[in-house]
Amino acid sequence: MPDTALHPLVDLRALRLTTALSLIEQGTGQAPALPHAVGGSERYLQSVIDSLCELSLRDPLTGLANRRHFHAALEREVDRVARSGEAALLLMLDIDHFKGVNDTHGHVAGDKVLQVVARTLAGCVRPMDTLARYGGEEFAIVLPACQAEFGRAVAERIRRVVAATPIMVGPTTELRVTLSIGGAFALQWIRSTTSLWTNRADHQLYRAKSEGRNRVCIEEQPNSTVSAEEKGLLFGPLYTPSGWGELPPFDSNDSAN
Numbered sequence: 001m002p003d004t005a006l007h008p009l010v011d012l013r014a015l016r017l018t019t020a021l022s023l024i025e026q027g028t029g030q031a032p033a034l035p036h037a038v039g040g041s042e043r044y045l046q047s048v049i050d051s052l053c054e055l056s057l058r059d060p061l062t063g064l065a066n067r068r069h070f071h072a073a074l075e076r077e078v079d080r081v082a083r084s085g086e087a088a089l090l091l092m093l094d095i096d097h098f099k100g101v102n103d104t105h106g107h108v109a110g111d112k113v114l115q116v117v118a119r120t121l122a123g124c125v126r127p128m129d130t131l132a133r134y135g136g137e138e139f140a141i142v143l144p145a146c147q148a149e150f151g152r153a154v155a156e157r158i159r160r161v162v163a164a165t166p167i168m169v170g171p172t173t174e175l176r177v178t179l180s181i182g183g184a185f186a187l188q189w190i191r192s193t194t195s196l197w198t199n200r201a202d203h204q205l206y207r208a209k210s211e212g213r214n215r216v217c218i219e220e221q222p223n224s225t226v227s228a229e230e231k232g233l234l235f236g237p238l239y240t241p242s243g244w245g246e247l248p249p250f251d252s253n254d255s256a257n
């Protein structure tokens with residue numbers, strides 16, 4: 001994760017190879033090596049394109065996934081939950097009174113706080129989770145395969161770890177910040193939308209702010225609105241009231257010809 005803010009905004013319509021290489025070098029610490037032999041140039045160009053794609057998915061200040069990348073991950077998760085019925089949790093996290101940090105200590109100190117919070121959050125999630133900077137001082141995490149108890153415990157741990165993390169914003173100035181966290185589980189067995197899911201988590205974040213900040217509010221996990229009987233109708237022999245059954249043996253005479 002880079003330590004410093006990257007490039008100013010670049011006009012992509014006027015992007016030149018040299019600028020692309022310097023962006024990649026700033027973002028990753030290394031530009032693709034120049035090709036040595038004929039035939040290497042295709043690989044070289046592909047590695048430049050790959051590096052630029054990777055950069056376009058990252059937030060330059062924190063190195064986390066950006067909002068665009070996060071939405072793609074959320075779309076995939078909505079799809080997976082609808083197919084598998086697995087639990088998944090979306091957390092929206094917002095730094096409390098962040099304007100005060102900028103106003104008191106300056107914008108550079110504010111940026112440092114964002115970077116340290118991002119690093120701290122990255123240390124609290126599993127590799128399978130997607131963590132993003134969602135906007136200004138707001139972060140988001142989608143946790144696939146996340147049962148209710150586990151989700152609540154993770155959110156609470158994140159809140160405590162961030163509150164306990166000292167942030168040096170000057171040689172002698174140490175700050176601590178807190179987070180308000182809102183969460184909502186995906187609706188199982190239902191194909192919902194990313195915006196409905198995000199709105200529900202946002203509503204809980206709003207609750208956490210209005211109930212005093214530095215707290216976690218997670219929506220009660222809605223009971224599956226699909227009964228065991230309905231699942232049986234939907235999935236036939238694949239689902240029994242006691243859970244998923246075995247696939248019936250394949251009978252070639254059954255197949256439509």
Ligand SMILES: Nc1nc2c(ncn2[C@@H]2O[C@H](COP(=O)(O)OP(=O)(O)OP(=O)(O)O)[C@@H](O)[C@H]2O)c(=O)[nH]1
Binds near residue numbers: 095
């Ligand atoms: N340093 C810095 N500040 C940012 C960045 N993006 C947004 N901000 C600041 O984040 C602050 C957000 O302030 P508010 O939306 O009022 O929220 P808040 O002060 O955190 O208050 P609550 O969320 O209600 O607890 C504003 O001052 C923005 O200028 C950034 O990239 N760097």
